[in-house]
Each structure stands twice: as structure tokens, then as C-alpha cells.
Amino acid sequence: MxxxxxxxxxxxxxxxxxxxxxxxxxxxxxxxxxxxxxxxxxxxxxxxxxxxxxxxxxxxxxxxxxxxxxxxxxxxxxxxxxxxxxHTLAQQTVSQLAQLCQQNHWHYNAIDSTSTMCTTDMRVGFYTVQLAAKYQAPLQVFDHIADFSQRTFAKFGITEVPEILDEIEPEIQQKFGSSYYVVRSRPFLLEVLDQDxxxxxxxxxxxxxxxxxxxxxxxxxxxxxxxxxxxxxxxxxxxxxxxxxxxxxxxxxxxxxxxxxxxxxxxxxxxxx
The missing domain is CATH 3.40.50.1000 (HAD superfamily/HAD-like)
Known part of the structure; x- marks a missing residue:
């Protein structure tokens, strides 16, 4: 055929x-x-x-x-x-991940269906900026996680130096790995996506x-x-x-x-x- x-x-x-x-x-x-x-x-x-x-x-x-x-x-x-x-992430999942990152002072972003990279991380982070440039995607910093509502998110990313992600990855896998697709897509990027x-x-x-x-x-x-x-x-x-x-x-x-x-x-x- x-x-x-x-x-x-x-x-x-x-x-x-x-x-x-x-x-x-x-x-x-x-x-x-x-x-x-x-x-x-x-x-x-x-x-x-x-x-x-x-x-x-x-x-x-x-x-x-x-x-x-x-x-x-x-x-x-x-x-x-x-x-x-x-095959996108539920708003509750994005909020849970964002809160976890805030508590631990990890740089993060969530990419919505319009290619916008969203975060409440006022420090933003070098790797987040680098990804935004590669993706040619707008980067928007919000005051509160609640401001993410009404958006559809494709994936969530934690961007840190490889040594920090080496420590973070087992915890994220343990908390989210059974229900979501957790992947270390780059040495500096740990991503969480819908299981499908x-x-x-x-x-x-x-x-x-x-x-x-x-x-x-x-x-x-x-x-x-x-x-x-x-x-x-x-x-x-x-x-x-x-x-x-x-x-x-x-x-x-x-x-x-x-x-x-x-x-x-x-x-x-x-x-x-």
C-alpha cells in the first residue's frame, strides 16, 4: 500500500x-x-x-x-x-507542580496551546530564557498561579543545572511518574506531560x-x-x-x-x- x-x-x-x-x-x-x-x-x-x-x-x-x-x-x-x-495537563496538575517549584525555588515554565511559556518565577532562569529563544515562544511572567486558569497546557518543565535536576528527578518521578510521562529531555530540562x-x-x-x-x-x-x-x-x-x-x-x-x-x-x- x-x-x-x-x-x-x-x-x-x-x-x-x-x-x-x-x-x-x-x-x-x-x-x-x-x-x-x-x-x-x-x-x-x-x-x-x-x-x-x-x-x-x-x-x-x-x-x-x-x-x-x-x-x-x-x-x-x-x-x-x-x-x-x-493530550494535555489538567489545570490542577500544573498548579500542583508550580507550587512545588515555588516552595523549592526551582525555575520552571508551563507551555500552553498557543506556544506561550508561562511562569510565576520572577527570577525566570537562564535555561528558561534559552528555551524560549529556541522555541521563538513568548515568555509571560504572572504574579500568581491562579492567573494560569483558562489556559490549556501541553507540558510542564523544570529548568535547572544538571546537578540540581539529578537530585530533583527521583522526587518528581515518585510523585508524578505513575500517572504522567516524566522525562529528562535535556540535561537541564525535566518535563512532565500527559501519560498519552x-x-x-x-x-x-x-x-x-x-x-x-x-x-x-x-x-x-x-x-x-x-x-x-x-x-x-x-x-x-x-x-x-x-x-x-x-x-x-x-x-x-x-x-x-x-x-x-x-x-x-x-x-x-x-x-x-
Whole structure:
């Protein structure tokens, strides 16, 4: 059965390595050729939508009938921001986490469905500012946790130096790990998400929305958080720079991210058939 949707991770998959972090010409051309054939090209990222928009524009993924999976699967949205599926945090959970951070003087932020990073941490913190810049997301500091009400939050992050997070992580896992997805996504970032917030569940949600069968989907990635996509898709493609677990789980290994592995995979499984 022909592939009609390709779910593609961004960092170290679609983009070249740091510090450039750019789309190669081959990747752009391959994506645009696929779009012309009516293929859905779905960028999937732990970033919020604000942090994905410039790559969507560069790749030419701009029409209202194209989609993204953001915040590690907490939200499935159109590229223009309409939300189709959510696996978000309850307001009570965000308030509980924020109060815990306040009591312990930990830097934190909660990202809402509009890509706004919210906090009551007046000190803000270096890593929070760094993430906001990377995500190109507005950072809003509130006076009280109660001011968070009426917002839908995709994920909650504690941002501290690695040594402090090493101490914090067991406590957060113990308190929240049984009911939520708690992940150390970076040395300086510990995140709490809904238990079903992963790229695989989001891909399944989107495929159902588009009435596509699993056999009509493929996924391309390089990291552990891409593995759920491989399970949800018919075809899992690891980047040449993928971690060992991803390569082991993949049906195919393409070139690395600095040599247009995404473009090569699109040619092999869609464009050249």
C-alpha cells in the first residue's frame, strides 16, 4: 500500500547538526515534490508550534490541509494553529507542580496551546530564557498561579543545572511518574506531560482524523522519543545518526542528518516508486 503520510522529526533528523541546524536543499526539494503528489508531510517535535513555524515555511508546508505534531505529541495541530487532538495537563496538575517549584525555588515554565511559556518565577532562569529563544515562544511572567486558569497546557518543565535536576528527578518521578510521562529531555530540562503525550499516539490520532490506515504511514527519526512513531507507523526509518535503540527498531536506516537522510528516505519510499 502506498505511503500517504510521512511523520518527520526535526532536530538532528530534518535539520543538520548544530550550530547550523538548517534544512538542506535536497530535503526541501524532496518535501516539496512529495507535497505536490498530495502526501502529508507532518513535522513532529518536542518544540511548540512557534518553534516549528520557520521550518514549515522553509519547507513549503504552509497550506491549511497540512499538519504538525508538537510538544512531543501533546498537541496535533494544523500548520495554522487549529488544534485537532490533545493530550494535555489538567489545570490542577500544573498548579500542583508550580507550587512545588515555588516552595523549592526551582525555575520552571508551563507551555500552553498557543506556544506561550508561562511562569510565576520572577527570577525566570537562564535555561528558561534559552528555551524560549529556541522555541521563538513568548515568555509571560504572572504574579500568581491562579492567573494560569483558562489556559490549556501541553507540558510542564523544570529548568535547572544538571546537578540540581539529578537530585530533583527521583522526587518528581515518585510523585508524578505513575500517572504522567516524566522525562529528562535535556540535561537541564525535566518535563512532565500527559501519560498519552507521545509522538506515536499523536500520529495515530492524526491518521484516524485523516482516515488513513497504518499501512499508509511512515515515520523518520533519530531519538528515543521517536520510537512510539515507529510503532504507530507501518514503516520506521532511522537516521544514520540515530541512537542504537532507534536503529535497532527501524525497518530501514537512511543517511545521516548532515547528508539529507530525510530526502533520501522520501525518494526511496515515495518519490521513486
Amino acid at each position: 502506498a505511503i500517504k503520510l510521512a511523520a518527520i522529526d526535526i532536530d538532528n533528523t530534518l535539520l543538520t547538526s548544530a550550530p547550523e541546524r538548517k534544512l538542506t536543499t535536497e530535503n526541501i526539494q524532496s518535501i516539496q515534490q512529495a507535497l505536490q503528489l498530495g502526501i502529508k508531510i507532518v513535522l513532529c517535535s518536542a518544540r511548540p508550534l512557534a518553534g516549528v513555524k520557520r521550518f514549515l515555511k522553509q519547507a513549503g508546508i504552509t497550506s491549511n490541509d497540512q499538519y504538525v505534531i508538537v510538544d512531543n505529541g501533546a498537541l496535533v495541530q494544523t500548520v495554522t494553529g487549529k488544534t485537532l487532538a490533545t 503525550a507521545n509522538k506515536g499516539q499523536a500520529l495515530t490520532d492524526l491518521a484516524q482524523e485523516l482516515r488513513l490506515k497504518k499501512q499508509e504511514t511512515m515515520a523518520i527519526g533519530d531519538e528515543i522519543n521517536d520510537l512510539p512513531m515507529f510503532k504507530a507507523a507501518e514503516l520506521g526509518v532511522s537516521m544514520g545518526n540515530g541512537v542504537p535503540a532507534v536503529k535497532k527498531a527501524a525497518d530501514h536506516i537512511t543517511d545521516d542528518n548532515d547528508h539529507s537522510g530525510v530526502g533520501k528516505a522520501l525518494h526511496k519510499f515515495i518519490l521513486d516508486l
